[in-house]
Amino acid sequence: MKTIAKFFFALLLVTIISIPSFAQSTVSLGVKGGANIATFRGEDVKDYDNRTAFNFGLLLNYSVAEKVGLSLEADYASMGAKYDGSILGIETGEYTTKLDYLRTSLLFNYYMGTSEMDVRPELFVGPYVGFLMGADNKYEDNDYNDVKDAYNATDFGAVFGAGLHLRVGEKMWLVPDVRYNLGLVDIFDNDNFEGRNGVLSVNLGLTFPLN
Template identity: 35%
Template structure:
């Protein structure tokens, strides 16, 4: 009887240890992007767009973590007193240093984050769907944009190892997105996003290896 109890205690210890070490999660994310352009552009205003993609999260025992994301994001602006749009569609890749508040294992984990993002332009159209990207040998917009994303939110455990991820963020472009020498434009946007994370595996800080489920 004592032997069985000892084996049960060992099994519980191993199970608990494996749960604690499982610190990488992945999942889908979607939200709303409210975008505008800064710079040499008159009579412009904010416009709504979509954000959708996927992410991975890593969280350490200290509360620090990293989130890497690949997103389709709609940026641009309303122009000419809201009579037309500049719709800039990007594949956006943010790498966000994240700090989780509260204790690891809590049902609710508030978080703050900041980090760089890179945008890859995949299309530019006006409100009527006309292509405004320019000629292939004379484009109107740069194909790559870069900036900084910062924000805050929370992760909420909806069942064992599955978390609802909620955040509000602001992204500011640091690169002139136009090819014109006469003016400069930079992206900016606010976003509200929802995601669901599922366990993927664990990262061992000592060995630098990742063990998947």
């Protein structure tokens, strides 16, 4: 996992250093937020249900060419899952697991149409790395209990999705999107239990020009 994280940050560093070499680049800064529909993925956690939560953060866009761009994103994302416990078919109540991550993503964007259009669809894909900020579990309406030691400190995966750029001013864009964060590594610190994150998000962002 440490090797993956080092590779990811090396990729971020190379991207940031390379940006000034693109004379035609348009750079914009933005804010974003949205709703997460999160769950766990894997055979050991197949009976878990979705947990609805949130994300919010910042984004930096580089429009390198007419149809190509890069985005650096950093957000705080609340994730996790729910589980309806049962013994011999008798319901014992609902357990909720809340996982909070600080995530960083590098997205490769493909813009459709031209920059003169007021509405531009886009597709994007890229890697993300998440750092666990907190993990809590509760039964029914009881208080949350800290279970951070039961989870790995980092998460890694892929992001893919689609969105729109809606012009609201000179180089200002309203950016709604739908995306899926596909976790690729085990999040549990348990040799006998395995699972990965899966998060469907509906987001809304607003970007402002920096040049």
